[in-house]
Amino acid sequence: MRRVTKLAAVVATAALALAACGSTSSAGGGTTTESGSPAATTSSAAALKVGLAYDIGGRGDKSFNDAAAAGLDKAKAELGVEIKELSATQGETDADKEARLTLLAQAGYNPVIAVGFLYGTALKNVSAKFPNTQFGIIDSTVDGATNVTGLVFAENEGSFLVGAAAALKSKSGNVGYIGGCLIPLLQKFEAGFTAGAKAVKPDIKVQVKYLSNPPDCKGFNDPAAGTETANGMYDAGADIIFAAAGGSGTGVFQSAKAKKALAIGVDSDQYQTAAADLQPVIMTSMLKRVDVAVFDFIKSFKDGAPLTGVQVFDLKKDGVGYSTSGGQVDDIATKLDEYKAKIVSGEIKVPAEPAK
Amino acid sequence: MERFLPRFDPRKTGLAVLAPVVALVVAAALSSVVLVIAGHSPALAFQRMWEYGTEPAQVVNILNKASGYFLSALAVAIGFRMNLFNIGVDGQYRIAAMAAAVVGATLTLPKPLHILVIVAVAVVVGALWAGIAGLLKVYRGVSEVISTIMLNFIGGAIVAWAVTPQVFAVLENNVVRTKTIPESGWFPGFTWSGIPAGGSQTVVFGEIYGFIVISGLVGVLYWFVLSRTRFGFDLRATGSSEPAAVASGVDVKRMVLTSMLLSGAVAGLVGMPILLGAAHSFGSQDFPSGIGFTGIAIALLGRNNPVGIAFASILWGFLDVSNQILDIESIPKEIVTIMQGAVVLAVVVAYEIVRRIGVATEQRRVMSTENAAPPAVPPATATADTGGER
Structure with a gap:
């Protein structure tokens, strides 16, 4: 019997370790501009607070999430917005995603961007609870929610x-x-x-x-x-x-x-x-310019004309294309x-x- | 026969509770060290986790998670009691939930019957999938460790195939899911509402899955069957010592098959709380995965005891839910995964130590009675007595 127990312990621990590997969160990347030092922003308006929830893999996946991160970094550098990034865990439920988006909305981040279509169901519920917060979602749309902008690609x-x-x-x-x-x-x-x-x-x-x-x-x-x-x-x-x-x-x-x-x-x-x-x-x-979509979405708030509805990033908008390097x-x-x-x-x- | 019935022994109960407590303390200490090395305050981290995890909305989330974890751990524990290691709970509950969702969506039945049919499909499919491993073990001597892992992969592939627009699923907004189960197949939940701290208006905190009641009943049933029936006795006896069980007339092959089927049947229920309470459809990507593996850790932590497993499930749910607050505090939330891993390892070590202490005291007790009277009880029986719970 104890053979089984030991084996079980090894398997359980390995499973956890693997789960951890699959979900490297933005440990160092959780960069927040100190809200207590508004010296940089001379204008009367407080810095735009942008919250972003990653898909599984998070910042550092050298792919989809990193593209979103690039857009966010650009917005931080060029538009001086305050950012907060949260990451997802392997095997999580919609309730976990809801809790994550709620945390961002509750903390006053506006707009909040969800990276990946898996946030669709959770965002539908959260957007209804926070009608004054604007949300964006990459690769999906939420029908009937006026405060959710779908950022989709061709x-x-x-x-x-x-x-x-x-x-x-x-x-x-x-x-x-x-x-x-x-x-x-x-x-x-x-x-x-x-x-x-x-x-x-x-x-x-x-x-x-x-x-x-x-x-x-x-x-x-x-x-x-x-x-x-x-x-x-x-x-x-x-x-x-x-x-x-x-x-x-x-x-x-x-x-x-x-x-x-x-x-x-x-x-x-x-x-x-x-x-x-x-x-x-x-x-x-x-x-597939996820970075452009994220940056444009944030910039539209800075410019006072938020992008709404469903934004299709296609060839016409140069949202997709091919590289020549x-x-x-x-x-x-x-x-x-x-x-x-x-x-x-x-x-x-x-x-x-x-x-x- | 008397001897094998559980007797309440305060010292033994104390030791049994001591082990998980020690394991928790060790895990907390380990994660504190990691936090300090990473330059964060453990006190702040644990405080924020506690504050966040005890908010009503999160309590709902924790209980909902725990209802599935509990069933998963019970499924694993049934195997453990029989000295079988069912690693395949993950594959069993996913294929069962998928099948239940597909059947549930095609039927229109009156409310209680509809739910009953969905649950029955899940139980049968879970049992059959685990039964394959049982048959392989009984008739071909294939280790269930190997076969259940393989069946996880096969089950995963079948689910991936079935949940495509070409087979059973529909595509909407880049997500593929099975068709939604009509409302008659939804399990009513308990809505919890109240006035939040610092608020003035009543808000709905969330809905606790009604299926949590069924989870609890399955826990009671587990306890009853294992410790109050002939079948449960045979099962535990086979788990403790197969030759002894054979000698006393237990059909081991039948026991193996039956316990695999039972384990699979309970595994089939794992997906039901979320399927009937919230999701109402099975999406190959957004239906939670990995609960079967979590169940192994929880069964170990809960010591195969339904009450222990219940506490362990809630603890696990708490850790899963409250780690999100660390992310927003810019503390790496992986610390929680470290903690969960540490708990599992520490608990196994702690049980082993506690078991040895138990055996030692038992032997001393036997020795002292031996000195007083001729040996009536061989020491082996005494150890088997303490080894009753693993």
């Missing part, structure tokens, strides 16, 4: 452009898509990428793989799985892979380097943040810009769900 449009770029650059007529987790949001990337590739070359082969399944979308932070999956795709004939997999992208880039192939980054311009030896394999990155897509830039113009004008409708 990921499929940006993915269409990198899909077209991949097809234009591919020599083998075979490209790949690696998603971090099999969730509808990531399928939107897949749908756009496939549509873009097929728009250029209707008979192109697009390999599709996802690294993990919900609820534990560990595929966003599993570079080893990224490498392994990319190796398989390159071996099966692909010469360019779009890695829409957050932190796992590094693994895909490493595989591309080993196989002397190319890869496409996601969310931010990953050429800028990648190690020097990996830069040559990053052909371009699909940009490294110069590898310069030769096809005119073709990509043609596609971009066609999407903006509505001539091309990019699907948001993969074809069955």
Whole structure:
């Protein structure tokens, strides 16, 4: 019996340790401008207090949350706002999310930004309790709440452009898509990428793989799985892979380097943040400007004309797009810009769900 | 037979309570050290946690969490009592809750019946999923530790497949969930309202899941079956010593299978408080995960005793809920995870020490009676007596 007890203790502790790994909160990042030192703000109005609740992973995930953090940091530096960041825990309930948003609203933070669509249900309840607080939510909307601004993106449009770029650059007529987790949001990337590739070359082969399944979308932070999956795709004939997999992208880039192939980054311009030896394999990155959305949202309050309703950050608004660092897509830039113009004008409708 | 029935012994009860208290103190001391090293005041951290965790709205949240943790720990404890380690509670409750949500959403039935059907589906699916591990152990000798872990992964994959728009789910605002269960399948809760400190108007603090009552009843049932029935005796006997149980005519294979099924049935209930009380649908990403693993820690902390488990569940809920206040005070909230880990390790060590003290005193007592009279009680029986609770 005591064998079982010991084993159980080890497992229970390991589970806790793993949970802790998955939820590194902004320990040092919990930066708050001292509200007691308003010397910097000369105007009569107190500094804007912005609260932000991260999705699981928090600041430092080198992906989605970090993009939001970048927008927040920019707002702090350029607009002089006071900020407070709270992070999420793996496996938490909607009640926990509600408590987090309530804490921020109660402490007088206004606006409060929720990062990630998982806050949708919680925000619906909290926004009703705090009608005088303005909320923003990334990747989701809350129907019927006038004090919630939905900040959503046309990921499929940006993915269409990198899909077209991949097809234009591919020599083998075979490209790949690696998603971090099999969730509808990531399928939107897949749908756009496939549509873009097929728009250029209707008979192109697009390999599709996802690294993990919900609820534990560990595929966003599993570079080893990224490498392994990319190796398989390159071996099966692909010469360019779009890695829409957050932190796992590094693994895909490493595989591309080993196989002397190319890869496409996601969310931010990953050429800028990648190690020097990996830069040559990053052909371009699909940009999803969460940082722009966060900054614009905060700035709209500073300017006294808050963004409300549902704000779609699409190609037209440059909320999504592709990066050009490294110069590898310069030769096809005119073709990509043609596609971009066609999407903006509505001539091309990019699907948001993969074809069955 | 008399000897095996629990007798109230103040010294033994004292020792039993001492162990978790010591473990808690050790855990608090350890986390204080970490806090001091990180440059934060432990006193402030604990004070803020206590203040926040005792606010009515948070008490509701704590109790709601505890109702699920309690069931999860009971499911694990049933296995422990039988010397079986069901690591698969996590997979069992998720697949059970998913199935219950799908069935619940397709049916329209009058209120009590609707709830009953949903709960029945969860219990049956949980039991069947755990039963696979039971069958594998009985007929193929596969360790349940291995098979239940594997079944967690398989169950996770099945749930991920089922909760897609192509199968059972609907997509709304980037979130996929099963269809919402009609209102006749919602378990009524207890609304708690009052005037908050410093306020003047009555506000609703929150709603405690009505299912918490069922959780409590399952706890009573657990106690009754294990300590007041022939079946419970056989189960504990098999857990203590399999050869002895076989010798006394217990069908061990049947016991293994039955206890796995029971453990799985209780595991199936784990998701019910939140499903019937708040979520009303199963989302593969936003339905809470990991309660099955939390249950292992709580069962250890609560010493497989329903009352102990109840306290441990509330403590766990308190730690889970109150850590959020640390975040806003810019104290790293991971300190709570350290504390939870420390409690589990400390409690196992403390029980072992307490057990040895218990055995030593028992032996001394037996020795003294031996000196007075010829040995009537072999020492082994005496240790088995103290080892009754693990």
